[in-house]
Each structure stands twice: as C-alpha cells, then as structure tokens.
Amino acid sequence: MSPYLQALKPLFEQQANATQAEPMKQYMRNQFEFLGIKRPIQDALLKQFVAEHGLPELAQLESIVRELWAWPEREFHYAALTFLGRHQKQLTPDAVPLLEYLITTQAWWDTVDAIASHNVGRLLRQYPDCRDGVIGGWRWSDNFWLRRTTLLFQLGYKAETNQALLFGLVEQNSQSKEFFIQKAIGWALREYSKVAPEAVQTFVAETPLAALSRREALKWLKAKGKLEPI
Missing domain, CATH: 1.25.10.90 (Leucine-rich Repeat Variant)
Structure with a gap:
C-alpha cells in the first residue's frame, strides 16, 4: 500500500457504520461492499485529508486511483474519482486507458x-x-x-x-x-x-x-x- 493511502484508509475505516452500510449496499443492488459513510461525511473526510496531506502528485495519480479502485468498499472508489476530478485540468489523452x-x-x-x-x-x-x-x-x-x-x-x-x-x-x-x-x-x-x-x-x-x-x-x-x- 502506498504511504499516501496508508494515511487515508484508517481515516475512513474509523467512520464505518454497519447500520448505514447495509441499506447503502442494497441501494446499489448488492454490487459492492460499503463502509457505511454517507457522502457529506466522505466529502468532509477527504477535505480534511487533503488539507493535511495534499492531493496525490500527478505522477502518482494513476497508481493511487487504481489501488483505491481495487479495494472492495465503494467509498474508496468515490475517493478515487474525487482525486481524479481534482486533477482533471491536468489530464491528457494519455489518461484514456485509465x-x-x-x-x-x-x-x-x-x-x-x-x-x-x-x-x-x-x-x-x-x-x-x-x-x-x-x-x-x-x-x-x-x-x-x-x-x-x-x-x-x-x-x-x-x-x-x-x-x-x-x-x-x-x-x-x-x-x-x-x-x-x-x-x-x-x-x-x-x-x-x-x-x-x-x-x-x-x-x-x-x-x-x-x-x-x-x-x-x-x-x-x-x-x-x-x-x-x-
């Protein structure tokens, strides 16, 4: 696991809510696991994390996004898209395979x-x-x-x-x-x-x-x- 994500993962896991996770999972037709963190809280956690650790460097963006994408909980996939979106203006056609x-x-x-x-x-x-x-x-x-x-x-x-x-x-x-x-x-x-x-x-x-x-x-x-x- 990258050092960057070593700091992010526990921040999210500490906010896990099994009671909320089940209906979130059902809403997505049981396609994914969920930690049970609602989007406003996810956004606040990411804002806090970025304030402390910064955004991923562009050179590391793809590897971090792919690593987040491999984790089972859907909240991490949303985090990957947030990081990708924050770098949107720097993306080039080289990002198409990703x-x-x-x-x-x-x-x-x-x-x-x-x-x-x-x-x-x-x-x-x-x-x-x-x-x-x-x-x-x-x-x-x-x-x-x-x-x-x-x-x-x-x-x-x-x-x-x-x-x-x-x-x-x-x-x-x-x-x-x-x-x-x-x-x-x-x-x-x-x-x-x-x-x-x-x-x-x-x-x-x-x-x-x-x-x-x-x-x-x-x-x-x-x-x-x-x-x-x-």
Whole structure:
C-alpha cells in the first residue's frame, strides 16, 4: 500500500457504520461492499485529508486511483474519482486507458455516469481531436458501460453538443434490450432537448426507440408544455 493511502484508509475505516452500510449496499443492488459513510461525511473526510496531506502528485495519480479502485468498499472508489476530478485540468489523452479501466471495472451506474459526464466529457472537450478515436472505439464495444459512456459524455455540452454524433449513437443502440442503454438514450436526448427541442422531438418521432427511451427523452418537453404535434 502506498504511504499516501496508508494515511487515508484508517481515516475512513474509523467512520464505518454497519447500520448505514447495509441499506447503502442494497441501494446499489448488492454490487459492492460499503463502509457505511454517507457522502457529506466522505466529502468532509477527504477535505480534511487533503488539507493535511495534499492531493496525490500527478505522477502518482494513476497508481493511487487504481489501488483505491481495487479495494472492495465503494467509498474508496468515490475517493478515487474525487482525486481524479481534482486533477482533471491536468489530464491528457494519455489518461484514456485509465478511464476505460475505471468504466469497465467495478462498473455500476454511479461511477460510470460520473466518469462519462465529468472526466471523459471534459477531457474530450479539451482535446477534441481525440474524440473520434476514443468514441469511435468504444461505440462498438461489447461492454455496454462503454457504450453508455459514449451516449452520456456530451451531457454537459448543451448547445455545443455534436448532434450528428449523438443521434448516430442513439440510432446504433436503439434496438438494445439493455436497461442501462435504453435509460442513457432517454437521458441524453432529454438533456439535448433543452437546447434543441424541435430537433429532438423530430428525431424521436422518426426513430424506432424503446418505450423507456422515448418516455425519458420527451419528459422535459412534456413537463414544459413544449411538445408540438408532428
């Protein structure tokens, strides 16, 4: 164990709460173990830790993130993403293999969605020339978490969303029976509908989508009374 994490691990373990751990574990469908530390307390612990020990050096970031990722308790995975996020502006395309590892290992919606919209989305915004290579590889993956990432990485792009890419990815995945893909399609289209309502409504009307995807895609437009007859 790295000296840096030797100081972090007991700080978290001292706050373990078995009573809270069980419902947290159940909420994540028993995919992971939990110490039972709620997010506000986790955030406070990390803030205290960083104040005393500093952030990981960029050169050690990947090894520390991977070590945290290998531990069974989910709180340590969240800590890894916090450290990664604090170094986001320093990340380069060299971080793509690490991001792919984090998306496909210990994978569940809570971490995958954060990595997709924050880490991958911001990295490819900073290095747009790398976008087609990264997304072009992941979009054909058998791993549906990577495909979910391709659907969600533009969530924060708003008017800068590449519409052709988004719609193409949706069409490619439109026949998927996977819940997490159907849900991602709806989420991505719903967010984009906030800046391109007519384009999204027309696309949804003309594209065969799962009922879940269609419902989620039009939810915001319906709530705002912006659905137009087509």
